[in-house]
Amino acid sequence: MIMLSDSLKEKIETLPAILSIRETADIFSVQNLTIYRQIHARRLPAWKDDEGNWCIARSELIEFCSKNSNL
Secondary structure, eight states, rough: OOOOOOHHHHHTTTTTTTOOOOHHHHTOOOOHHHHHHHHHHHHHHOOOOSSSSSEEEHHHHHHHHHOTTOO
């Protein structure tokens, strides 16, 4: 398993337990579309809430980061 950098790990751990597409995109300094692509490619687990908003669990984001060495 690839280790996260300390700064990225600290940044993620201070976030809410459930993140939006925008919050996730801001973490990586990318556009929302980049996060949507990761979700639709089934690389980043996410679900829609009752209002139709995408939700990403912080724990899933940590796992995603651990599996992707380019972060």
